Amino acid sequence: MKLVRDTWLVFSRQMTLVLRNPIWIIVGLTQPLFFLLLFAPLLRPLFGDDAYQIFIPGLLIQLAIFGTMFVGFALIAELRQGVIERMRVTPVSRLALLLGRCLRDIVQLLVQAVALVLLAIPFGLSVQVENLLLTLALLAIIALLCSAVSYGIALALRSEDALGPLVNAVSVPLLLLSGILLPLSYAPGWLQNIADLNPFSWAVTAARELFAGNTGADTVWQALLIVGTIAFAGVAWAARAFARGIR
Amino acid sequence: MIQTRGLRKSFRTRQGLVEAVRGVDLDVKEGEIFGFLGPNGAGKTTTLRILSTLLPPDDGEAIVAGADLRREPGEVRRRIGYVAQGGGTWDEVTAREELVMQARLYGVSRAEAKQRAAELISAFQLESFADRKCRTYSGGQRRRLDIALGLVHRPRLLFLDEPTTGLDPQSRAHVWDEVRRLRDEGMTVFLTTHYLDEADALCDRLAIMDHGTIVARGTPNELKREIAGDVITVGVTGAGEQVLKLFEAEPYVRDLEPVGDRLRLYVDDGATAMPRILRVLDDAELSLASVELHRPSLDDVFLHKTGRSLRDEAA
Numbered sequence: 028m029k030l031v032r033d034t035w036l037v038f039s040r041q042m043t044l045v046l047r048n049p050i051w052i053i054v055g056l057t058q059p060l061f062f063l064l065l066f067a068p069l070l071r072p073l074f075g076d077d078a079y080q081i082f083i084p085g086l087l088i089q090l091a092i093f094g095t096m097f098v099g100f101a102l103i104a105e106l107r108q109g110v111i112e113r114m115r116v117t118p119v120s121r122l123a124l125l126l127g128r129c130l131r132d133i134v135q136l137l138v139q140a141v142a143l144v145l146l147a148i149p150f151g152l153s154v155q156v157e158n159l160l161l162t163l164a165l166l167a168i169i170a171l172l173c174s175a176v177s178y179g180i181a182l183a184l185r186s187e188d189a190l191g192p193l194v195n196a197v198s199v200p201l202l203l204l205s206g207i208l209l210p211l212s213y214a215p216g217w218l219q220n221i222a223d224l225n226p227f228s229w230a231v232t233a234a235r236e237l238f239a240g241n242t243g244a245d246t247v248w249q250a251l252l253i254v255g256t257i258a259f260a261g262v263a264w265a266a267r268a269f270a271r272g273i274r
Numbered sequence: 275m276i277q278t279r280g281l282r283k284s285f286r287t288r289q290g291l292v293e294a295v296r297g298v299d300l301d302v303k304e305g306e307i308f309g310f311l312g313p314n315g316a317g318k319t320t321t322l323r324i325l326s327t328l329l330p331p332d333d334g335e336a337i338v339a340g341a342d343l344r345r346e347p348g349e350v351r352r353r354i355g356y357v358a359q360g361g362g363t364w365d366e367v368t369a370r371e372e373l374v375m376q377a378r379l380y381g382v383s384r385a386e387a388k389q390r391a392a393e394l395i396s397a398f399q400l401e402s403f404a405d406r407k408c409r410t411y412s413g414g415q416r417r418r419l420d421i422a423l424g425l426v427h428r429p430r431l432l433f434l435d436e437p438t439t440g441l442d443p444q445s446r447a448h449v450w451d452e453v454r455r456l457r458d459e460g461m462t463v464f465l466t467t468h469y470l471d472e473a474d475a476l477c478d479r480l481a482i483m484d485h486g487t488i489v490a491r492g493t494p495n496e497l498k499r500e501i502a503g504d505v506i507t508v509g510v511t512g513a514g515e516q517v518l519k520l521f522e523a524e525p526y527v528r529d530l531e532p533v534g535d536r537l538r539l540y541v542d543d544g545a546t547a548m549p550r551i552l553r554v555l556d557d558a559e560l561s562l563a564s565v566e567l568h569r570p571s572l573d574d575v576f577l578h579k580t581g582r583s584l585r586d587e588a589a
Contacts, residue, residue: 043371108362110363111362112328112358113358113361113362113363113423114379116326116327116351117427118352
């Protein structure tokens, strides 16, 4: 009960900060918008009218990963500002300090994801509501994983200069091995085998199935299970980092 | 209110092990303003952070506000307020919002939190800016809010880490008034400072810290009395060791210390010693650049105990 209450308190404050500077939600949308406007048309000759149906689900997963991988920067700024120290001397739950922030990141991501889907509809995208909701659930789990890990790493490094290159070094291969830009069915066998180890490539495949209307496809529950398990482990690790680092 | 025995803390750095706190024993009484005076890096902040549960000690025992620091840190947290040196507020929210949230973090209901925020805003005279964003505050306004934030849960003991560092004289005086008001209401205040005048004017009792240990303790007057009599500082052009030797043998000089190119002489009575000192210098045919007679200050106490001047280090 106390955890829920404290998480809500931390989340409300974080949302207040976001809403007083909503420009960041729009800035976060610019990169996927560029992909939508400047890259997706290249796929038309390859996939015809299905181009957006194939590309948008991948773009949503990319948004979920890249939109939340860098949230650790904000935590480092808060550590420097002293607000974390001020929370530390209160009896507030340490896990709530983490979860409240992750929840803010998830909400922010979901707003961006819905905006991106709405913007893509004029280009010919179509998706059923229940499949969109399942995709959003998948995105929320990915956002929870990436933001928790980002906070955990930020707490360990405590330096923006170290965090940026590290997150880039991890996220670029994850992106390339996920089939976001082009489906991995075009990849040579060895590359496909490596990509199978990337949980996000499962997520991308699942999102494509959902946008194709195959709600019952095996990859959908498999992706939810795989990403969910890893997210649980990621949150557990970050929670430990929070409990130790800001005891 | 605070009792500690043998508190220790060391940090591993690239240069090796740094012993920041080396066996600190403290007794802080209820309802007093207790000051920790020392230069930067003396271990004041580290001790304060240990006592406010932010750092676990390597060794030693402490009872803080009636709770055992090592066994019941959660209980200590509920009973103390802590205000960090740099404060800690978000730029984009208002003082009122910060106060309400801080109270809520201690488990207070929303209505009660609003009530307490209003009380603190009036007690600390924050009305004129309480509903403006923190980004717009002056250093003094921000510091008053920081202190108010440390009090939302009505603690009996308040820790203030360098509460007036970086403030203009008027804001400093304002913070001093607030601290005295809190003491008069029954609060125990434990603060660190590297300002001598602050320790002297504000603290009921203080401990002087240097290199991780307490080198002296008592009321400001007791500490000054330890250096009985007066202090005469003479500056002599073009003579170092020579001057020191001249006065070592003089019976009315209780103690002497060279400080830079000047010499400090501790004497029982400045009025009678002064002419004799001048005569000695005259006989040695040395010309006097400056001479100064003053009542001992806490700086003299610090210098006497550590051999270094606090003023030089704090600058």
